[in-house]
Amino acid sequence: MDKAIKILKKPLTMTLIAVFFGFIVAGIILAAAGYPPVHSLSVLFDGVFSSPKHISNVIIKSTPIILTGIGVAFAFKTGLFNIGAEGQFIMGCVASTVVGILFDFPPVIQIPLVVLAGVAAGALYGGIAGFLKAKFGIHEVLTSIMLNWIALYFSNYICTLNRFHKPDTIGTYPINRSGYTMILGNYKTTEAGKAALAQNEFLRSTVLKTDVNVGIIIAVILAVFIWFLLYKTAKGFELRAVGFNKSAAEFSGIYVNKNILHSMLISGAICGLAASLYITGNSPHGIATLAAFENTGFNGLSVCLIAASSPIGCIFAGLLFGGLIYGGQSLQYEVGAPSEIINIVIGVIVFFVALTRIIPPLVDRFSKGGKKHA
Amino acid sequence: MLNSLMLFVGITLMYSTPLVFAALGGVVSERSGVTNIGIEGMMTIGAVTGATVGYYSGSAWVGFFAAGLAGGVIALLHAFASITCKADQTISGIAINLIGPGVALFVCRLLFDGATMSLPVPHKIPKVFGSLNSKAFQNLNVDVTVVIAFVLAVFIWFFLYKTKWGLHIRAVGEHPAAADTMGLNVYKIRYICVLVSGILAGLGGASMTLAIIPQFTPTAISGQGFIALAAVIFGKWTPHGAYAACLLFGAAQALTVTLGGGRFAVPSSILAMLPYLITIMILILFVGKSSAPKASGQPYEKDAR
Numbered sequence: 001m002d003k004a005i006k007i008l009k010k011p012l013t014m015t016l017i018a019v020f021f022g023f024i025v026a027g028i029i030l031a032a033a034g035y036p037p038v039h040s041l042s043v044l045f046d047g048v049f050s051s052p053k054h055i056s057n058v059i060i061k062s063t064p065i066i067l068t069g070i071g072v073a074f075a076f077k078t079g080l081f082n083i084g085a086e087g088q089f090i091m092g093c094v095a096s097t098v099v100g101i102l103f104d105f106p107p108v109i110q111i112p113l114v115v116l117a118g119v120a121a122g123a124l125y126g127g128i129a130g131f132l133k134a135k136f137g138i139h140e141v142l143t144s145i146m147l148n149w150i151a152l153y154f155s156n157y158i159c160t161l162n163r164f165h166k167p168d169t170i171g172t173y174p175i176n177r178s179g180y181t182m183i184l185g186n187y188k189t190t191e192a193g194k195a196a197l198a199q200n201e202f203l204r205s206t207v208l209k210t211d212v213n214v215g216i217i218i219a220v221i222l223a224v225f226i227w228f229l230l231y232k233t234a235k236g237f238e239l240r241a242v243g244f245n246k247s248a249a250e251f252s253g254i255y256v257n258k259n260i261l262h263s264m265l266i267s268g269a270i271c272g273l274a275a276s277l278y279i280t281g282n283s284p285h286g287i288a289t290l291a292a293f294e295n296t297g298f299n300g301l302s303v304c305l306i307a308a309s310s311p312i313g314c315i316f317a318g319l320l321f322g323g324l325i326y327g328g329q330s331l332q333y334e335v336g337a338p339s340e341i342i343n344i345v346i347g348v349i350v351f352f353v354a355l356t357r358i359i360p361p362l363v364d365r366f367s368k369g370g371k372k373h374a
Numbered sequence: 375m376l377n378s379l380m381l382f383v384g385i386t387l388m389y390s391t392p393l394v395f396a397a398l399g400g401v402v403s404e405r406s407g408v409t410n411i412g413i414e415g416m417m418t419i420g421a422v423t424g425a426t427v428g429y430y431s432g433s434a435w436v437g438f439f440a441a442g443l444a445g446g447v448i449a450l451l452h453a454f455a456s457i458t459c460k461a462d463q464t465i466s467g468i469a470i471n472l473i474g475p476g477v478a479l480f481v482c483r484l485l486f487d488g489a490t491m492s493l494p495v496p497h498k499i500p501k502v503f504g505s506l507n508s509k510a511f512q513n514l515n516v517d518v519t520v521v522i523a524f525v526l527a528v529f530i531w532f533f534l535y536k537t538k539w540g541l542h543i544r545a546v547g548e549h550p551a552a553a554d555t556m557g558l559n560v561y562k563i564r565y566i567c568v569l570v571s572g573i574l575a576g577l578g579g580a581s582m583t584l585a586i587i588p589q590f591t592p593t594a595i596s597g598q599g600f601i602a603l604a605a606v607i608f609g610k611w612t613p614h615g616a617y618a619a620c621l622l623f624g625a626a627q628a629l630t631v632t633l634g635g636g637r638f639a640v641p642s643s644i645l646a647m648l649p650y651l652i653t654i655m656i657l658i659l660f661v662g663k664s665s666a667p668k669a670s671g672q673p674y675e676k677d678a679r
Contacts, residue, residue, distance in 0.1 A: 343476030
């Protein structure tokens with residue numbers, strides 16, 4: 001009994017319950033709309049797991065949202081709600097693209113340079129919201145919402161400049177090839193290389209057909225690093241203390257405003273990293289005119305929430321999210337159900353994540369009540 | 375000159391109206407102590423319901439009221455999570471923002487042959503001066519929703535500050551435990567306020583798809599909910615403040631439109647940034663620490679001390 005209670009109170013159990021309910025609700029909605037629920041969901045899973053190509057595509061799709069998720073989670077720990085992840089991601093994309101097009105160094109210099117540009121742009125942009133909060137006390141949600149839109153239009157402005165705009169498209173040129181970070185990317189540029197990849201069944205279906213890149217490896221390393229920074233260093237303790245209780249932190253000699261600024265800088269930097277790895281690792285390796293937000297940053301919010309703000313958890317939540325988005329395409333393609341059902345599933349999961357926070361007190365009450373009667 | 379001034383005023387009122395509805399809803403909900411970050415999702419639901427019902431019933435007003443109802447229904451989800459289950463209100467709100475657009479597009483595709491756009495409604499919401507043809511007033515011949523929004527703002531201000539019930543709502547938002555001791559039903563008041571907030575957000579969404587544009591599109595509601603949220607904070611959680619903030623935002627949009635006539639050599643994407651830049655500037659210059667209702671965002675537990 002005690003063991004069951006312990007398991008029930010684990011965050012992971014809560015999340016799994018939420019995910020389970022997400023699918024149940026999706027099934028009900030699909031059935032109500034006239035689609036066979038069980039078949040539809042199995043098509044969804046097939047779309048994710050049925051071939052190595054699908055799996056590697058899911059990983060590629062997940063990488064940016066894992067990273068923005070970690071970025072949002074980091075700010076969350078300091079009590080900041082970084083709804084500006086979207087704008088920081090866009091600015092990171094812009095900076096990486098601009099630097100990647102303007103310069104053409106050998107890969108050893110070019111890749112770090114392009115990535116650094118994205119990280120710096122993201123950090124700076126997150127830093128603006130942090131600075132305005134620390135200096136003027138303006139709510140970070142307020143400034144971030146505005147900054148997101150400014151980033152979107154700034155990105156569109158860059159797309160119109162002659163130096164970057166690729167004729168007859170709505171986007172920019174790709175960055176110079178020396179900045180690409182696909183795994184075995186060089187093989188794909190020559191016919192001989194392609195033939196070599198094609199000989200191996202596994203490489204043929206994963207590497208040749210998709211943009212497999214180093215992003216996911218960096219994302220995992222970063223998740224561990226951020227966990228270490230937050231929980232095993234003095235700085236991490238300060239940041240979390242500010243998030244936990246501002247007044248108490250200030251009273252014990254922690255500079256609250258400085259930590260708010262640092263937290264937003266780092267959170268923005270992580271979102272910028274997500275952007276630069278996206279630009280260097282995925283075609284079209286550039287930016288395009290945006291009619292609306294593409295939600296890479298906003299999805300990071302959901303990932304962070306599903307992961308209960310745990311950096312390591314973001315890896316799994318991001319993979320779940322990426323898998324749903326990617327699998328949703330085959331749902332639309334094969335069953336004909338609108339792929340928006342995926343947004344509903346994710347929304348319901350997040351909703352139940354919010355609800356399951358009440359399970360621990362409930363379990364407590366339940367077990368206490370049981371003991372009283374015994 | 376006079377004409378372009380009137381054009382400016384007309385566009386300001388037009389753009390600010392959906393925001394006013396939604397922001398007023400935000401004020402009501404936050405005043406009772408429930409953060410409503412899900413306005414965007416509720417507006418989207420209202421937008422699709424308004425356009426769809428307006429199309430099938432042929433009456434813009436039926437669509438308008440249906441939109442309010444739909445917004446209220448989805449707000450009940452938020453109320454259930456944040457009041458009954460004492461869930462994290464931010465998380466629940468974000469969930470609403472994910473579910474809202476998802477459901478909206480899903481429904482739209484089901485009802486309009488897989489298209490993400492609904493068919494245009496036969497009748498839009500009428501203009502204030504009907505089909506007036508006088509050139510001088512043409513630009514000021516705004517939608518009736520503009521007037522409704524203004525009346526609502528005045529009404530909600532009166533209600534919150536000049537009536538007993540308004541005092542109750544504010545008490546529940548500032549110090550729920552004290553309000554409870556005084557015999558107020560905290561849960562009931564919060565439920566009603568969140569419901570009203572959803573209805574208003576739904577009406578705001580419909581005022582977009584029934585008055586400004588005649589149909590639902592995937593980008594009909596793209597960020598207005600968040601702007602409305604900003605207006606709530608900017609307006610310091612008061613109806614009149616939020617109304618003014620929405621007008622300001624509408625004016626910034628109107629400036630973009632009137633400047634965008636090609637008379638100036640400013641790229642359109644730079645112009646489009648203006649409203650957001652102006653808002654940040656004004657925030658820096660005029661708004662100090664914002665003061666939210668004390669209990670906003672915190673679930674109320676009867677036993678907690």
